Amino acid sequence: MMNGNLLLVEDDPALADLLKWHFEREDFRVSHTPDGDEALLLAAETPPDIILLDWMIEGISGLEVCRRVRRAPETANVPIIMLTGRGEEADRVRGLETGADDYVTKPFSPRELVARVRAVLRRVRPALAGEVLKFADLEMDIVSHKVKRAGKTIPLGPTEFRLLRHFLEHPGRVFSRARLLDSVWGRDRDIELRTVDVHIRRLRQAINIGGKPELIRTVRSAGYALDDDGG
Secondary structure, three states: OOOEEEEEEOOOHHHHHHHHHHHHHOOEEEEEEOEHHHHHHHHHHOOOOEEEEEOOOEOOOHHHHHHHHHHOOOOOOOOEEEEEOOOOHHHHHHHHHHOOOEEEEOOOOHHHHHHHHHHHHHHHOHHHHOOEEEEOOEEEEOOOOEEEEOOEEOOOOHHHHHHHHHHHHOOOOOEOHHHHHHHHHOOOOOOOOHHHHHHHHHHHHHHOHHHOOOOEEEEOOOEEEEOOOOO
């Protein structure tokens, strides 16, 4: 089974060949470019499942590529792992703040990198593993796009589905309205924070069937979380 489409942005030919060999052996479909501008074009044309992005590349920097990938609606949610020789904490923080999901400092083991990629994909793209996400008596089948609570099918609109999926992938974690906008709607969208409240309300109405306990919790002055306590 194909593990997903991987875009490798690396200008060291020897390292690129080595990584391509390792990932293709693990059944990834790999596209490669040494150039930042071409990486943005490739990502826009066919959004990959994950991007491996070197910090120091030809053309625009890896950091700027990361920033632009996050800004574009079609790639806003594509996971990015940055590859770099920069090991300073300030650089790592800068990379993560720009939108990278993980950060690997050179030199690294290709096998370790494959494991890190799998971990990120399991976390953010469970559909690639054909997983059913579950929490309490709620379950979501990513592939068939079906949601059930206590065995009863629940119809959801596309936005509510994405919102619930985000919560199911991060149970118990509190998300601010701004963070939910970034993760569910994509960055730089001209959407008001109150829009999040509207869709949270719709999601609650849909999943709280038959007097079932509340699963989406409002955390005062912080945001929303999926947990068993309700409220």
